Amino acid sequence: MRTVKSVREYQDCRDDINKGSTGFIPTMGALHRGHQSLIEASIRDCDVTVVSIYVNPTQFNNADDLDNYPDTLEQDISLLKSMGVDYLFLPSYEDIYPDKYRYMIEEGEFSRQLCGSHREGHFTGVMTIVMKLLNIIRPSAAYFGEKDFQQFQLIREMVEAFFMDVRIVPCPTIRETDGLALSSRNLNLDAGSRKKASLIHELILSETTDVQINGQLTQAGFDVDYVETHGGRRYAAATIGNDNKQVRLIDNVAIGG
Ligand code: PAF
Numbered sequence: 001m002r003t004v005k006s007v008r009e010y011q012d013c014r015d016d017i018n019k020g021s022t023g024f025i026p027t028m029g030a031l032h033r034g035h036q037s038l039i040e041a042s043i044r045d046c047d048v049t050v051v052s053i054y055v056n057p058t059q060f061n062n063a064d065d066l067d068n069y070p071d072t073l074e075q076d077i078s079l080l081k082s083m084g085v086d087y088l089f090l091p092s093y094e095d096i097y098p099d100k101y102r103y104m105i106e107e108g109e110f111s112r113q114l115c116g117s118h119r120e121g122h123f124t125g126v127m128t129i130v131m132k133l134l135n136i137i138r139p140s141a142a143y144f145g146e147k148d149f150q151q152f153q154l155i156r157e158m159v160e161a162f163f164m165d166v167r168i169v170p171c172p173t174i175r176e177t178d179g180l181a182l183s184s185r186n187l188n189l190d191a192g193s194r195k196k197a198s199l200i201h202e203l204i205l206s207e208t209t210d211v212q213i214n215g216q217l218t219q220a221g222f223d224v225d226y227v228e229t230h231g232g233r234r235y236a237a238a239t240i241g242n243d244n245k246q247v248r249l250i251d252n253v254a255i256g257g
Pocket of ligand 1: 026027028054056059126129130148151
C-alpha cells in the first residue's frame with residue numbers, strides 16, 4: 001500500500017492510478033467492520049482501491065466531539081495493508097483547506113432536517129469535504145455506509161446536481177450481534193451506555209409510533225435529538241453517556257415493507 005500525504009503528490013500519480021476503475025472509500029479513521037465492508041465491496045468491483053483518512057473539522061459542530069474523536073491510525077494502517085488496499089490518502093488541514101473554508105457546498109432543504117437540524121453546518125462540512133476528495137481522487141465509484149443514510153442521500157444528490165462522473169454506492173449497515181450499528185464513536189461508550197445502546201435499533205424496528213419511541217428512549221436515559229419517519233425509513237439520533245463522555249448515536253431502518 002502506498003501512502004500519499006499531499007494533494008499535489010496524489011494529483012501527480014492520479015493518471016497512473018486511474019488507468020482502470022478506481023474505488024474510493026472516504027473515512028475519518030478508527031476503522032471498524034463497517035468500513036471493512038465498504039473496502040471489500042470496492043476491492044470486489046474495482047481494479048484499484050483508495051481509502052482516505054481525514055478527520056474533517058468543518059463537519060463537527062461541537063468541539064468536544066472533535067477532541068474525543070477516536071484516533072487509531074497505526075491500527076488502521078495495518079488493517080488497510082492486510083486487506084490489500086492500494087493507496088491511502090492522508091492529507092493535512094492546510095492541504096485540504098488552502099482557502100481556510102471560505103468556499104463550501106450548501107444544500108437548502110434536506111441538509112437542514114434530521115441531523116442537520118441538530119448539528120448546524122454539519123452537512124455543509126460533509127458535502128464540502130466529499131466534493132474536495134472526489135475532485136482530488138476522481139474515482140469511478142465511491143462507497144458510503146447506509147448507517148449515515150441522510151449523508152449518503154445528500155452525497156448522491158450532490159453528485160447528480162453537479163453532473164459529477166462518479167457512481168455513489170450504498171452499502172448495508174453492519175451491526176453488533178445485539179443490533180447496535182457499528183460506528184467509530186462506539187469506542188467511547190462506557191460499559192453501562194454500551195449495554196443500553198442497542199435499544200435504539202430495537203425500538204426503531206418496533207411497531208410503535210415515533211413519539212412513543214422518543215419517550216421510551218428518554219425514559220431509558222437517552223437525550224433524544226429525533227425519532228422521525230420519512231419516505232418509508234425511520235431515523236433516530238440520541239446521546240448517551242456519563243459526565244465524562246457523551247456519545248451521540250444515529251441509526252435508521254427501512255420500515256413498512
Ligand atoms: O462518514 C464519514 O466518516 C464522514 O462523514 C466522511 C464521509 C468521511 C466525510 O468526512
